[in-house]
Amino acid sequence: MTKDGTYASPPCMAAEVDPAYFDPLGVDPGQARDVARWRRAERARLTGLREGLGRAGRAQVSDRIAGYLGRVLATRGVRRGCVLSGYWPIKGEPDLRPTFADLHRAGVTVALPVVENRAAPLVFRRWTPETKLVRGDWNIPVPPPGANVLVPDFALAPCLGWTDDCYRLGWGGGYFDRTLAVLTPRPITIGIALNAARLPTIFPQPHDIPLDLILTEDGVAATRPD
Template structure:
């Protein structure tokens, strides 16, 4: 499927499947449950921020983010031959597909994330603007099974919320965290978010893996310096 729609890419919706989920590695189960309850409430609030923008507002935000992100990507090696993993937008997420299409035209190899195994790291399949799109887990559009598998040099992930330490609040499935923890070498990870979705902290837990940078409609909002 192509064009605008209501689908999204990040397959991170396990919290909707199991709303009582909490990190079993947490030192204090009560504290972990408190954080899980807080995060569920924040996800509802932050998702409403997107909806309040309306279609035209989301389009303006998407265009502004794409402009800033394009410049940022160029400075971080997104050139011919590089592999960049984007996402298919759903639920009001910024739509960066026009930027991904431009990267494709520049001979950057573009991929989208796919859940091939539940509760496991994501895999990435090559995407081109005119390719046939299949339906993956949670009905999310993904490249078909025969598409080339890629390992990204740069990974772009949508965020519901974010903090100044570049930790990302997603839908709660933990797929991007598992993926970044498993990939070696690790790709340069960029979170995409609304500026208004910044939080003082997401109360990071043992399983949380920070992004390397956050980009919003206002530009680069945060970047880690110890990304080695």
């Protein structure tokens, strides 16, 4: 960094000088490649962190998050007739399916996200505990094509990593960001994460959209700044 506070190195290398630096409007190709490489490495590290908990540890985390989630949803106004998008857990993600079943019994309409086109936003198909699921993208079980398509009032998003300003590091497909960019009105979005998966930054790109809050096994860990 120079005396006047500017960076002497090119933007794609600035994060190596100051890890907190990132230009959210930058579209420098070199910078984008650096960020992509960094995210791939972080995904591998955070996946290992999750796997290291073991089955019992992951189950305990899921139960603790579920306990907090019920209170958060009530505070945020989830009630009978609301539409909540959940997710089917993969790769050790917190398993909240019992909570989704409880919400269904309480009159909340539950949906699951579905990739119908890899270049398009997600769609949300209605789910009930009796729904016969089919294999979707990544072999994730999803409601069948005949299920009702809904627009969620609330949406849960599993996070590999998260930041204090509510940015989410996911698997890298970009589906959730593409979806939030077009949903009107935008749902209240809740990231589901491990407390230990907190990151100083994900070096946000122009397409990254922050969530409204992050929920971990220790409760609400972050809320998006107004």
